[in-house]
Amino acid sequence: MNDFIYFFSLQDPNIRYVVIGVILLTASSSIVGTFAFLRKKSLVGDAVAHSVLPGVCLAFIISGTKNPLWLIIGAFLTGWLSLVLIDYITKNSKIKEDAAIGLNLSVFFGFGMLLLTYIQHAGNASQSGLDHFLFGKAAALVGDDLLVFGAVAILLLGLTILFFKEFTLISFDIHFAQTIGVPIKFLQLVMTTLTVLAVVIGIQAVGVVLMAAILITPAAAARFWTENIKVMMVLGSVFGAISGMAGAYISYLAPAMPTGPWIVVSISSIALFSFFFSPSRGILSRLLKQMKIKKRMSEENILKALYHMGEKDKDFYKQRSVASILEKRGFQIPELKQGLRRLKRQGFCSSEHSLWKLTPEGKNKGQRTVKLHRLWEVYLTKYVKIAADHVHEDAETIEHFLTPELEQRLEKLLDYPTTDPHQSTIPYA
Amino acid sequence: MVEKQPTPLIEIHDLTVAYDKKPVLWDVDFTLPEGKLIGIVGPNGAGKSTLIKAIMGLIPMQSGYVKLFGQGLDKVRDKISYVPQRESVDWDFPTSVLDVVLMGRYHKLGLFKRPRKADKEIAMDSLRKVGMEAFSKRQISKLSGGQQQRVFLARALAQQAELYFMDEPFAGVDAATEKAIVALLKDMVSKNKTVIVVHHDLQSVRKYFDWLLMLNTRLVANGPVDQVFTNEFLEETYGGKLTLLSEVTELMKKEELPNREKK
Numbered sequence: 001m002n003d004f005i006y007f008f009s010l011q012d013p014n015i016r017y018v019v020i021g022v023i024l025l026t027a028s029s030s031i032v033g034t035f036a037f038l039r040k041k042s043l044v045g046d047a048v049a050h051s052v053l054p055g056v057c058l059a060f061i062i063s064g065t066k067n068p069l070w071l072i073i074g075a076f077l078t079g080w081l082s083l084v085l086i087d088y089i090t091k092n093s094k095i096k097e098d099a100a101i102g103l104n105l106s107v108f109f110g111f112g113m114l115l116l117t118y119i120q121h122a123g124n125a126s127q128s129g130l131d132h133f134l135f136g137k138a139a140a141l142v143g144d145d146l147l148v149f150g151a152v153a154i155l156l157l158g159l160t161i162l163f164f165k166e167f168t169l170i171s172f173d174i175h176f177a178q179t180i181g182v183p184i185k186f187l188q189l190v191m192t193t194l195t196v197l198a199v200v201i202g203i204q205a206v207g208v209v210l211m212a213a214i215l216i217t218p219a220a221a222a223r224f225w226t227e228n229i230k231v232m233m234v235l236g237s238v239f240g241a242i243s244g245m246a247g248a249y250i251s252y253l254a255p256a257m258p259t260g261p262w263i264v265v266s267i268s269s270i271a272l273f274s275f276f277f278s279p280s281r282g283i284l285s286r287l288l289k290q291m292k293i294k295k296r297m298s299e300e301n302i303l304k305a306l307y308h309m310g311e312k313d314k315d316f317y318k319q320r321s322v323a324s325i326l327e328k329r330g331f332q333i334p335e336l337k338q339g340l341r342r343l344k345r346q347g348f349c350s351s352e353h354s355l356w357k358l359t360p361e362g363k364n365k366g367q368r369t370v371k372l373h374r375l376w377e378v379y380l381t382k383y384v385k386i387a388a389d390h391v392h393e394d395a396e397t398i399e400h401f402l403t404p405e406l407e408q409r410l411e412k413l414l415d416y417p418t419t420d421p422h423q424s425t426i427p428y429a
Numbered sequence: 430m431v432e433k434q435p436t437p438l439i440e441i442h443d444l445t446v447a448y449d450k451k452p453v454l455w456d457v458d459f460t461l462p463e464g465k466l467i468g469i470v471g472p473n474g475a476g477k478s479t480l481i482k483a484i485m486g487l488i489p490m491q492s493g494y495v496k497l498f499g500q501g502l503d504k505v506r507d508k509i510s511y512v513p514q515r516e517s518v519d520w521d522f523p524t525s526v527l528d529v530v531l532m533g534r535y536h537k538l539g540l541f542k543r544p545r546k547a548d549k550e551i552a553m554d555s556l557r558k559v560g561m562e563a564f565s566k567r568q569i570s571k572l573s574g575g576q577q578q579r580v581f582l583a584r585a586l587a588q589q590a591e592l593y594f595m596d597e598p599f600a601g602v603d604a605a606t607e608k609a610i611v612a613l614l615k616d617m618v619s620k621n622k623t624v625i626v627v628h629h630d631l632q633s634v635r636k637y638f639d640w641l642l643m644l645n646t647r648l649v650a651n652g653p654v655d656q657v658f659t660n661e662f663l664e665e666t667y668g669g670k671l672t673l674l675s676e677v678t679e680l681m682k683k684e685e686l687p688n689r690e691k692k
Contacts, residue, residue: 038523163540163541165535165538165542165543166535166540172518173518173532175485175487175513175517176511176513176532176584178486178487179485179486179506179510179511180536180588181503181506181536182535227524227525227570228524228525229522229524232523
């Protein structure tokens, strides 16, 4: 706990540099990443990240220093060149975008590794630490780095706010944007430049290999929680910042732990959590919804079976055993018993000595399901011209989903028919 | 049959467009009049969508020129609205109906500026005209196909243009929506707007359009519906491609021949 307070009070200047640095990096790259994600250009970030390595090495060879400004310029140049090349290859050859990205990524990265090996064996003492660009080294950030990062982050944020309207338009409907005279070439260039800039500063924290994760994952996670692009952007950068801090904190607690990979683990956990637990788009909520529908369908099927039996015996309120219901319709036994218990709680059934009977409300509900089933069968045979022996299966599903409004329209359209295609009477309330 | 008009709203001269060296439109020449509801029909792959995309500058032309209101496209963009095919965008985009319709106001706003109250009122008014005002705050991912098409139409209305190009506005929409859209288009034409629609369903041609452009890689016919919507032209449009012509276009693709010799 003391560690926690010491760390997050930011008294220690080294901790301060690292925490502020990673927040700047992760938050600004997730803002840019939002547009990359929405334009379905997620892989592009990965290509840029790998392509900056030769630029970093070349900048070091030419300048002989590890001054971040030089390295950023070098990284920017090759990152940008790579994107232009991807675009050029896609437009002027039969190679599709995904292949062009793969091609560029590996060629640039391979060349970068070559240069890196060359530098490491050239005996220049100041080269140590250059390999941090591979996996990042957020824990080694110093005051000078912050100045550069801060400046780039402000630039990214400023340009994004300035062009927000146009970026959104281009991401949603680029053809329309073009027809109203939006300068799409220029704006695409700005977007590309922002992506490269975000990558260039981001790799200092997580390295080229993991960069795509902090560019795209925050946006992907945020998409699960909102339907508003502005909220998505803010949420994404909050997710980015949280995982940045988490990564820094973990590597502070256990100095052997690398910061960058832990940032990626944290943001991936947030994304995974969103994937499962988001209320509108999460897997869990979808499963719950499906379970609810299944429950409702089996309840309605039980009421329908009881109604059918009542129709046959001309007594809707007769007490019936579980076995006799099973004879009428092949339910799973637990499904039937649980369903009957739920129906009793809801007031549609009552029971005495394990014998079940419909309440008047239950009879009405069962009757409505039967009516919908038979009306739909009439509709299918009369209007869709499906043979009478094929319509039952369709009606089995549709009977559970017809809204009262559709029910009314169906009744009117068919003009209240009295019998279905199998000569069963259609019961109106 | 190609009818010439005295004051053409649209003039297309010798337009040739190719995808991957293969011509999709070949030497197309026509003029269209003002204040009409104009249909473009032709079989699949006839170049209907390509034609309006080329007119809107979305794809490069190999030859020819396009004049709208007697001028080049860049001078008259404010007077023109383009409605892309509904499937051309990803409707699972995190934005609302009103925000999409407001995009129709962006050309009036210019860079950096946010929509003003007046723009929002125009957008709401456009939504009302397509019967979607109740959906203004709805997320676009929750719309049905017909509703999506109405939103695109509302965006076009918000542009307050004179000339409208619509790429298959009736594709995949319900009958009620189709009826509503046709009524709206007729109303626009009665106010002397010109609406050009890429259309698929030959059954409704006579009922919907005043003027018809029949296309099959080349221009087959252009004129008032009752004059050009005849068996003869229909056969020429739909009766299969000209064998020799399509063989030559395939050859151009294979040999990567340039469409026009560079001068």
